[in-house]
Amino acid sequence: MALIAMLALLPRQEHNRDWLRRQLWSRSSEEQGQASLRKELSRLRKELDGPAPGLLCSEGRRVWLDPDQYDLLPAEPGQMLLEGLEIPGAAEFARWLEQQRAAVPHRPENFAAPRAPSSVAVLPFVNDSGDATSDYLAAGIGDELADRISRLRWLKVIGSGNSFGVGGGEDVLAAGRRLGAAYVFGGRLRRSLSGWQLSGRLMACSDGEIICAPALELRNPQESNAILPIVDQMVAILSERLDASEQDRVAALPADQLDVDDLIWRGRWHQNRLSAPELDKAATLFGEALRLAPESPNAAIEWAQNLGHRLWSRRAEPGEVQAFGDAARRAVDLDRRDGRGHMLVGIAEMWLRRMGPAETWLREAIDLCPSLAMAHEQLGTLQTLNGRPVAACEWLMTALRLSPHDFRRFYREAELALALLLQGEWEDALSRAETAIALQPAYWHAHLTRINALWRLKNDAGAATALAELQAARPGFRSDYVDWIPFRNASFNAWLKEPLQALQSG
Template identity: 25%
Template sequence: MTASLHFPHRQLILAMSCEVKARLLGARIKEIRILRYLFEGYAFDTGRRELHRGTDVVSVAPQVFDLLDYLIRNRDRVVSKDDLINAVWNGRSVSDAALTTRLNVARSAIGDSGEEQRLIKTLPRRGFRFVGAVHEGERTSGAVLAPDGHVESSNPAPALPDKPSIAVLPFENMSGDPEQEYFADGMVDEITTALSRFKWLFVIARNSSFTFKNKSVDIKEVGRRLGVRYVLEGSVRKAAGKVRITGQLIDAITGAHIWADRFERDLTDVFALQDEVTVAVVSAIEPKLLQIEIAVAMRRRPENLTAYDFYLRALPQIYLATREGEAEAIRLTHRALELDPRFGLVAALAGNCHMRNVLWGYSTDPQFDRKEAVRLSRLALSLDDGDPSTLAWAAVVSAFMVGDCESATETADRAATLNPNSFDVWHGRGHVYRYSGLSEEAVRSFERAIRMSPVDPRLHMTFAGMGYAFIELGRFDEAIAAGKKALRLKPSFSTAYRCLASAFAHLGREAEARAAAAHVLELDPAFTISAYIARGGPPNGKPVTEGLRKAGLPE
């Protein structure tokens, strides 16, 4: 591709702001009409992008909302698979399994199922159709577009959600090249979509953010109008065959700058460039937001804590990877479940805490912790089987505590499909694939996790897992490098010393192997190779256990 950026007509239209479309149509918009579809006790609001069942808001991912929107709007006909892919996935390659998964999630959101097909019907070899009885209405958005393009609102400022909230504003085109405008808008679309896959984040839809396009804005006012705590803004400039993209994350309450960075790339494949920068931006700001939210939760008075606060407080305890940390994390996650028994993500996290108690030899009752790990993971999936982190954590428990490798890899793959930008997803997938004896793919997953969150507080676990995978592949020098990286991040991590003891022993470096083995016994005095296998050692982990024997660890 040449240095000149080119976008197909379809994407150009999608990228246009409400104001530009109005001018093309010769319209002077005074109010925006928003459709509401009513069916079987549900209200589907295209303006607020909300699905209501009675007075309750039903949580749906943006992609699922778009799928329902397209099916309902086109309910007078059968829509083909290609129609859906073009409308919802912008024509990208989508497997039949992925499409079926999203359809099933959409059905579940509106009380339907694949077996019943009461509202969304699949017609074999033809396509899909929304067959429910729909009543259509309108409501005004409350937004008025004046002749000068200024957006005014008669509605009061919305309250902040009970979880971190962010809006991605249109990036400013600094180059004067109209084609850059479409590239910048496409970039914002990609970043918004990537962030929306993190279900612990509340992400404002593109259409709302783009009402601020080509306007001089005050970030605090944007935050107030959209009801968000954080705002991401940026700019794009093209020069000499390169494109420079800047981004900054701002606290809309205080106006403080939280993060800023600049990305410069060659102008080659536009879509590859969008993907590359999206990954870089999301991998920088998602963990940053989580760190800030944890810090805020830790400052709150204990008597005022919510289930979400307890969840946030549990995370740094897990990062410690200590007996005391796991015990406190279990206490906090169970407290969160008492306050909100339908908090699927925290149930999955609690299950992982019980699992680590078993794997790391911390448990006083391994049988109880093993059963709790499985129970809580299954509970989490029954509450929310569409959350990528929940799926990833449940997959690890399924592998290590149940030994169901087929189900675990399938669940881990589904998590990666739902959110390919998540550290949790790739970290969990790495452990699942290593347990399943697919060490090459495990290494690739661990490398992807590191790319997603290069300063993550759990990287010692990632490097240790990667070290074990390298041992199983016979790549002992690389295993030693990974084990040492884990120890630099967490000097008291027994798992990393086991990795080093085994790898050193395989290379015949006896003194180093025995020194690492001594550290293992110092940190875990009850350690034996048979106990390690019984705790949840992989059935394909023979190279690791052979190395531990050579290092002199007790049988």
Template identity: 30%
Template sequence: MRYLFENYVFDTDRRELHRDAGVVAIAPKVFDLLDYLIRNRERVVSKDDLINAVWNGRSVSDEALTTRLNAARNAIGDSGQEQRLIKTLPRKGFRFVGPILQAQGPAGAPISNDRPMEHPRPVLALPDKPSIAVLPFQNLSDDPGQEYFADGMVEDIITGLSRSKLLFVISRNSSFTYKGEAVDIKRISRELGVRYVLEGSVRKAGRRVRVTGQLIDASTDTHIWADRFDGELEDIFDLQDRLTSGVIGAMSPQLERAEIERARRKPTESLQAYDYYLRSKFSIYQWTREGSVEALRMTKLAISLDPAFAVAYASGANIFGQKKGFGWIEDAAKERAESRQLVERAVQLDQDDPLVLAHAAHVYSYMLGEPETGSALAARAIALDPNLAMARLWAGWAQVFLGNHDAAIEQFSAAIRLSPVDPHLFIPQTGMAFAHFFAGRYEEALSCATSAIQRQPNFLGAQRILMSSLAMAGRTAEARRACDAILQSDPALRISGIKSSPFRRLEDVEKLGQAWRIAGVPG
């Protein structure tokens, strides 16, 4: 077997390493070490793995292993500082990360640049984070001139996905090399080094356009999401933007779920920082007190493995917001301080990650009671990624706290439009209920609150705004029954607590207090 990378050929049959036309001198143990790393390039190789494979399990000092590793790097033009081809992952092991072409050939065959390989296939290792390629969409219209519309949509989707720092997204130029080919998902996955592939089609009929998309996990060849989007061809660029937002917004939660399930199936001993982060997300989405405790534990493990993992810090800070929203806070001052410490570190590590900024917007607005800061962070997140539903969500809540109710509804509507089947829709629905309540639209508030409770019955925020809306709508008996139910799960609820809430407008605070008095909340 011959492995080709950069200007090197690693020939395992002849046990030779070639650079251009010359042979590179390499010690036997160094050759064996490099051979093992290349053959196992799709995973992290531990120190024990190398010792067992190269030294047959004999006792080898760290210094001897480091010497051989440095020799392997030197032989292929790499270094411990650059780590372009052989990467060291602290406390985990080593991994060959360079792109490789694999070729079969007779043991004595000459290797030169003037003789083409017989269809060598690139075999790329999967990145440490979820990886995706967006293939050119098929133009199913009768008009070949609509090809530009299909291509433009794909380019916009690639650009939108690329804004997420948690995704590894193949560039447009690589994806479009498959344009017009019969799609073999497994082959594309191998050649581009991605786990997920998004494919789709565009059909234009008269003044209407239909876009379909499907997301495939190439490792299992299973569809994890499929949907279609329709629009009127009035303004083609506006339609393209809306369809692109729709595809990204609908697909992203499904991609996250698939990654969470994958992390849950991995054995504990092989977990990395990102896997712990995903497991924390799974625990967060249980919406239970125990889940929030486990989520925080998983987040701290992720941070311990990768102290520069900004979004893990931000998500950890956000867990305290969940605890506050569901009435699970045990030591308010201590948990508020820990939340602040985590969110400040997150923003310090990465001020340009829209997901970090979106989490931070929630923490500052709700947990820390600083909606002015939260609003500014949310606005920056939206500027960086207009298709990030979470940024729209927490921008909406910041506007609720600041008293800008119509602006809040606009952001909540955008969040729901971007992620219409999101399992967490009860959060923007509750926010819309608050905005309608403060604007005096009590029936609309009741409708939103009812929808939120149907999705998440134990969410105190939705329960409280339902009770408040019933009271102000004159349905006092129902409001009192709602109050009795809330006090059973939250016996510490008091009207005086409204004063420490993030609501900035005095009339909003007074209206909420009036509603709670009518409903029977203790003073």
């Protein structure tokens, strides 16, 4: 029972045989534990082959359950997760089960039904330019903003078309409350010293808190190609701040009262910390959300993205990456208009070195959601891996412009550093790499670029110090980690390893 529970608890989770052995037979020798696991898997397969042939799958060291052949029901209200399942003496299993229960506690009898997704009212832009002929321009910008925000599929949008009654003496907050929104955004078009400016306030309707007040400079708004990039940047800023606000809201809720959306937001909070334990906590929360709402596109997307994070952090094998791609494709099937799912499929294809399909999927993601900074960043990564570092810089700079302060900035700085390194811009590469390390000290990709830049600048002492700092930040780092970077041309991997080999041999 314990074995099948561990295999089934996280949908689409693939377990390593050694991990399963350690959890269930930690008191046995390695040889005895392996034999016990083989025996139990054989027994389980025989029992399942009648009612569900092919449910239990294995390949090499990996074991999993076919997610299309079973459903998981949430615990009944008043019961804890896997209540009554205990194994005397199995300390590792007990710790694992305690972690699962802590992440998804039992639900009380009065557990509330899932609420509607959070909503934002986008009010008509106010023309503050002093020029009445610009009224049409302000209205058009408001419509574009509402359309672009509506492409954030996790958010319900009350757009300008439903909000034209707002005006006169009614303030932004009162309008948002009247429209029944969780958040409200009111924007203005005004003149500035350098030309024009788009500004606005995003507010929480519950208490009037100002979530953010972005102000962006706009070139001549009469130019057709000037408005949309600024609107996309505004949407990316609002998306980032709404994301953070929802995470903060859920942080204050009792753990046993989390509905599907709350589970996802709390999972995102853990996931953004990027450490292995936090990613595992996020996986448990996303898995619970999927059990409660198996057809939820948002839950499927977050589960797939979390799986990608975990596989990326441990340089997964191609078979595991393919499972990530399959999970992303299921998310796409649930909502083909959500750019995030397309982006995740593109990332999986890129990791498998299928660069043509990867580019198609990533470009489709951007078409669906132009403000999706991560899709721009990943298309930049793809260009680098394809040996086009100049093109990579353009996409990466766009990602930084769209979302300059989100937690993934370390990745974008590191990817820019690598693209600059491949162009021979050693000093600029070093600067970007050091910025990435300051933001995420244990990110070995950035350390690798820093070592390369210093070594190619003939600063052997600095490169040796940088290598020591990498080894301190990531104990156990080996030069063969570099081979996992999915360059189309493997000569780039060898080139990046040159300073490591020179410094270690010297």
